[in-house]
Amino acid sequence: MNFALELLVCFLLLAGSAFALVASWGLAKLGDIFKRLHGPTKASTLGVGGVLLGAMLWQAMQGTPSLRELLITLFLFMTAPVSAYLVARAALASDASLRPGPPPGQDGDA
Secondary structure (H helix, E strand, O other), X not given: OHHHHHHHHHHHHHHHHHHXXXXXXXXXXXXXXXXXXXXXXXXXXXXXXXXXXXXXXXXXXXOOOOOHHHHHHHHHHHHHHHHHHHHHHHHHHHOHHHOOOOOOOOOOOO
16 A cells, blocks of 8 residues: 555656646747746646645655645645736737737627
């Protein structure tokens, strides 16, 4: 049983690290601000969440369970979408050329 839990901790840590690496690579390589938002909000959140869950499980296996990691994970999952929304709104407000046009088939007359 202990070996299975250690494998789960290793999997969570490796998967979280891989997602964090992909997020940082996406942040560096993607073009405009809207494409760059996907790295920190999606992959990075999943990566940090995996690492924190692995750390929380490891602490529980050691006999000293800690809720700090759970609280950090919950706050991260709550604040990442809000911050991405605010960054996208700020980008749209600062540069009007980034706004999408009307949907096809609509001429703008209402």
